[in-house]
Amino acid sequence: MRKNILIVVGIIILTTLVFGFSKKVHVPNMVSSPQTKQAQQLYDQALEMVHNGQLYEAKQAYQKLVTDYPDYENIATAQKDLDNLNMQILFSNTTTPSTVIYEVQPGDSLAKVAKKYNTTIDLIKVRNNITSNVIRAGQKLSIWKGSLNIFVDKSQNILILKDGDDVVKTYSVSTGQNNCTPVGTFTITSKLTNPVWFNKGIVVPPESPQNVLGSRWMGFDNPGYGIHGTVQPEAIGQQVTAGCVRMINKDVEELYTVIPVGTKVNIQD
DSSP, X not given: OHHHHHHHHHHHHHHHXXXXXXXXXXXXXXXXXXXXXXXXXXXXXXXXXXHXXXXXXXXXXXXXXXXXXXXXXXXXXXXXXXXXXXXXXXXXXXXXXXXXXXXXXXXXXXXXXXXXXXXXXXXXXXXXXXXXXOOOTXXXXXXXXXXXXXXXXXTXXXXXXXXXXXXXXXXXXXXXXXXXXXXXXXXXEEEEESXXXXXXXXXXXXXXXTOTTTTEEEEESSTTOEEEOOSOGGGTTSEEESSSEEOOHHHHHHHHHHOOXXXXXXXXX
16 A cells, blocks of 8 residues: 555656656746847848938937947947948948038039048049049039048057048057057048158168058158058057058058048057
8 A cells, every 4th residue: 555655656656757847847938128128229220221221310320329329239339330331431431411512613623622622632532433633513412511530549559531620430440559659639631552661761662561651651740740651560559660650551552542632640548
C-alpha cells in the first residue's frame, strides 16, 4: 500500500513539473518610451525625405532629432548623416534660406559673382554643375550666400564648418604639439592648391613625400600659420603639428572648395 501511494505521489509531482515547464514563460514586453518612438519616427522621416530628394526638409528633421533627442540610441549615426546631408545641400542646387538664384548680367564673370556673394568660384561651379569658367548673360545660377566661418577646438582636435551660428560639418584635425597652435580669431588671406613647403630655407615641392602640407593650403593673417592637408593621415586627431591645423587631404579639399579668402577662423583651447 505504501509503495502504491509513493508511486501515485511521484506521478503527480512529475505531471506537475512537465505541465509547468510546458507552459509558455511570460516575459514582459520592453515598451519603448514615447521619446524613443518620436526620435525613431523623426529618423525614419529624415531618411524617407532624403530618398525622395527633399534635402532641406530632411535637414530640418535631422536637426530637430539631434537637438531634442540627444539620448537617442543612434544619435551618433544621425549626426554623421546630418553632416553629410549638409554638405550634399551645399554642393547641390537645393534651395535654402542661405541660397539665392542670380541672373548673370552683361560683363559678369564667375570671379565677379563669387566676390559679390562672398563665395568661391569652385562652389558656384559645383552647385550649378558647370565645368567652364565662361558664363553668359541671362544664365540663372544657384548661389550660396550664407556666412561660412570656421571654429577650431584644440582640446578636442576638431574643426567645425559653420554657416553663421549653425553647424554644417565637424572634421577631425591635428593641432600643434605642446598646445602651440595660436588662439584667437584669424582671417584666411591665401589659398593654394598643391602648395610648395618652405621649410627653414629649403624648398620642398608638392610631389615630395616630405612635403607636410598635403594637397591644400589656406593661410591665416598670422604669418606661418594656416589650415592644410597631410602626408600623415594616421596622426589626425593628435597634437603633433608645428602650430598649423592639419586635415586629411579629402577633407581639406572639401573645405577649400567652399571657403573664400576673407573667411574668419576662431581657434580656442
